[in-house]
Amino acid sequence: MRYLTTGQLAKEAGVNIETIRYYERRGLLPKVPRRASGYRQYPPDMVRRIRFIKHAQALGFSLKEISELLSLRLDKNTPCYEVKRRAEAKIKDIEEKIENLKRMKKALARLTSACSGKGTVLDCPILEALDN
Amino acid sequence: MRYLTTGQLAKEAGVNIETIRYYERRGLLPKVPRRASGYRQYPPDMVRRIRFIKHAQALGFSLKEISELLSLRLDKNTPCYEVKRRAEAKIKDIEEKIENLKRMKKALARLTSACSGKGTVLDCPILEALDN
DNA sequence: CTTGACCCGGTACCATACTACAGGGTTTAT
DNA sequence: ATAAACCCTGTAGTATGGTACCGGGTCAAG
Incomplete structure (x- = not known):
């Protein structure tokens, strides 16, 4: 299984599935390619990105600031x-x-x-x- | 001028006056004695406490955690x-x-x-x- | 002794960062 | 081939940490 679905990614990263979609809307996660059905296909290393976001938040960075860091x-x-x-x-x-x-x-x-x-x-x- | 009013304290600490009352409600600031009129009387060093709270927040501590620190x-x-x-x-x-x-x-x-x-x-x- | 700046409690509203749910389609294991 | 478990978009609701406003009382300078 090469790619992760939204739910699998969420589980791996230890966050709620809605958080993934929210981060995509906020631009913290990229808009990844979809299957024909519309399902998102995440590369497994996207887990690191979510963990980074979570750690940075715990250090007092807002999502806006984290966007800047990521950019x-x-x-x-x-x-x-x-x-x-x-x-x-x-x-x-x-x-x-x-x-x-x-x-x-x-x-x-x-x-x-x-x-x-x-x-x-x-x-x-x-x-x-x-x-x- | 021995004691500070809510507004003076807020100004000294660089926060909104409503924040002071909010912190009191949250238990982050003590319920200080009042004048006959009901005005709060803050000792000048209460400024330090507010600054402490603000710094701790910037470091990713929630108000709840800051309460714990203060306790x-x-x-x-x-x-x-x-x-x-x-x-x-x-x-x-x-x-x-x-x-x-x-x-x-x-x-x-x-x-x-x-x-x-x-x-x-x-x-x-x-x-x-x-x-x- | 008034007038402008301040304070009071109470309630309502705001931004950020999620989280839940509705209504519908998809996948997968049996 | 069908049911459980998943995904989709869109919208609404929640928690936290404030901030604003209201109607009313208070203070201090002129």
């Missing part, structure tokens, strides 16, 4: 400097996210170490994180 | 080991997010370096990021 592929229609500019902007976004996560982690780590010794502690260090 | 404060009603356990679970979440972001960043960096050299590249490296 950062090099083709003959997009000039090289443009792709590069967009990719670099995204890298900056990502670096900021990483910094914020590190601050959060630090605050939580401080909390746990404060916690490990005694039975109770008075104040909460967590709010100290992420104060710009 | 990781040590009080006499929560046993220490429980707070610790929850904080450590959140730290693990955060570490995973950081790892995923690093993978994404790496993929994008590879894309930009591929771009600077030649004219075109065939496949999209970003999908390789975040493949579990």
Whole structure:
């Protein structure tokens, strides 16, 4: 079985079948060729694309931003400097996210170490994180 | 001026005034004392709390999860080991997010370096990021 | 002591990202 | 060859996280 139907793809990727069709409408998945019956024919590696979308969402990217990430592929229609500019902007976004996560982690780590010794502690260090 | 009104707090924190009341309803902000007129009286450091919420959201935490993070404060009603356990679970979440972001960043960096050299590249490296 | 800017609760509406369902056709295993 | 299990489009409904508006009361500067 070379190609996956919509339902098989959904199952493989661990999402609802409607999500697949929704992503196609949103342009996050390409419009793949159909059988004579109208059934979509997905190449098996489309699973990776859906998983990518799901992971990126968990990292705080909107579907619109994920579209942008996915469109950062090099083709003959997009000039090289443009792709590069967009990719670099995204890298900056990502670096900021990483910094914020590190601050959060630090605050939580401080909390746990404060916690490990005694039975109770008075104040909460967590709010100290992420104060710009 | 010791206390902030809802509007002042919103302005300081850079959010809509309705958001403040919404967060109160959701339990993300405490029910603060009121003036005789019914006006809320916020201590100035409540600004930090709102900023924390906003940052955490941008990192992919839902308001529900942020509630959980905020409830990781040590009080006499929560046993220490429980707070610790929850904080450590959140730290693990955060570490995973950081790892995923690093993978994404790496993929994008590879894309930009591929771009600077030649004219075109065939496949999209970003999908390789975040493949579990 | 008024007038414009603010606050109140309550309700309704909005965008995003799905999810369900209706009504109909298709595939596949028995 | 027929029933269960699938797919199609289109439309409607849901959850989350706000945002807007209403009718009314409050505050503070002139």
